[in-house]
Amino acid sequence: MSGKTTTLYTLSAQAPSAPPEGRHVAPPGTTLTFARAARELRLRRTEFDLAVDLGRIRTVPGEKDGNGGRRVAQEEIERLRADEGFPENVRERVRTLGTQEGAELMGVTTARFTRFARLGLVVPVTFHLNRYRAVVWLYLAEEVQRFATDASNAPLLTGCTPQGLRDQLEAGLDLRPRNWRGRHLRFLLRRTEDPWARAGAMASLLDPHLVAELVPDPYERAHLDRHRPDRPAALLPDSPAARITADVMTAEDPDEIDWLRACLEQEVAAARRHRPAPRPTPSLSPVQPPGAAPRTRRGLHPAAPAPDPARRRRLLRWLGRGRTRPCGPAPRGRHRAAGVSSTAP
Structure with a gap:
């Protein structure tokens, strides 16, 4: 067991300082954030989160929506405070052990405890990396104690490992990551609907x-x-x-x-x-009823119709037929707008 894990375990076993007397108690129906609830229960945040994951502390949906932002009701805080032995009883139920502490609690060697974990007989509840970037698995103390006191496990604790289990271990079986993922998924699903x-x-x-x-x-x-x-x-x-x-x-x-x-x-x-996934909303132009005249950008006056190329060519041919006025032919390029007779300079 690494020194880092031992340090974490020692710190978690220390109780935070008690809140001052005459603390303010929220009225019934109030809900608290996880950080506030952890302080009210005198638990470290890691202890509190594990208690929530294990279902030892009940949570409710947040006030704004029921899809996330879980909170803790004030009634749940008072229920836990009323239990005898608070807060040590809550802390003991979420106490975790590493391989060395678990082996000592079982009365076996660390090698045998590791074999139990690889075979899935004890399931890790969390993990972290030590300073050498090795995975350190942690187990619930009450589950390790339950395994050690179960009479059906006595042959595994004192006798030889059965041949079938030894064959699996020699083949490289290690169920610790998979068992942790399954447990972690249950924790995640418990927190949301x-x-x-x-x-x-x-x-x-x-x-x-x-x-x-x-x-x-x-x-x-x-x-x-x-x-x-x-x-x-x-x-x-x-x-x-x-x-x-x-x-x-x-x-x-x-x-x-x-x-x-x-x-x-x-x-x-x-x-x-x-609830379908949100998508970007395209910018939509105003929908015109069928047959309606096109509108300008501001929608106040009808826009001028688009010029007809064929009509423009006919008009130019009509103007170029040599129509004259008393003062002679009109010079080219001095016409006014279409449909208006040209004038002399």
């Missing part, structure tokens, strides 16, 4: 080129991208850490990809029916 946001959550786990094939319309794809969940903000684009994180967050198994493709197509179809 909007079809576009649900489709964006599924698209976030697929290769962008595959998403472009499944959603060929550029306007729909742009709208889908706006509803993708945010990637870790601390990572610089195209950095090694960002590429490693993208690899973990992108499905790679064929059956996993096929399942996500089918789900994405269904969610995009539902999103189209629910």
Whole structure:
């Protein structure tokens, strides 16, 4: 276990300072932002977010719309505060462990704990990169404890790993990334009911080129991208850490990809029916009724009709027939407007 992970675990176990006595309590029916609710519950933001993802803290849609901007009702804050042992009980339910701490809690070696995780017997709940850009998986302490106390798992904890499981490990089986993606997708879907946001959550786990094939319309794809969940903000684009994180967050198994493709197509179809993707509105000229005279730009007076080339040629031929006036023929190029007799200079 890296020193960085140990530091994170130690910090998360420390309780923030309690709020001052006589704090202001919002009236019933009030909803709070996640940041404000975390302060009210005396939880770190990472602890609060994980509690929301796990369903330990219930959320409601925001006041402006029901498609995003989840908030926490004041009644939920008071419910959690009324529990015995608050806030340590809430913090304990979201406590995470790395490989070393998990092995110690199970009473096994770190190598055996890693084999359990690769086989999918324990599922990671989150991950981060250490200073060596290695993926550090974290597990829920209560799930590790449950696995260790389950009597049916005693042969795995003390005996030899069955031959079938050893064969899978020797073949390179590692279900940690896939199991995390499945869990992460459930977390994302729990936070929203909007079809576009649900489709964006599924698209976030697929290769962008595959998403472009499944959603060929550029306007729909742009709208889908706006509803993708945010990637870790601390990572610089195209950095090694960002590429490693993208690899973990992108499905790679064929059956996993096929399942996500089918789900994405269904969610995009539902999103189209629910609310079509916005498109640019073309500038439309005023529609004229059939047979109406064309109008000028301001629409106040009829515009002059377009000149008829054949009529103009006939008029020029008529003027050039040699009609004279008492003072002689009119000089060329000194005609007035069409239809008016020419005058001598």
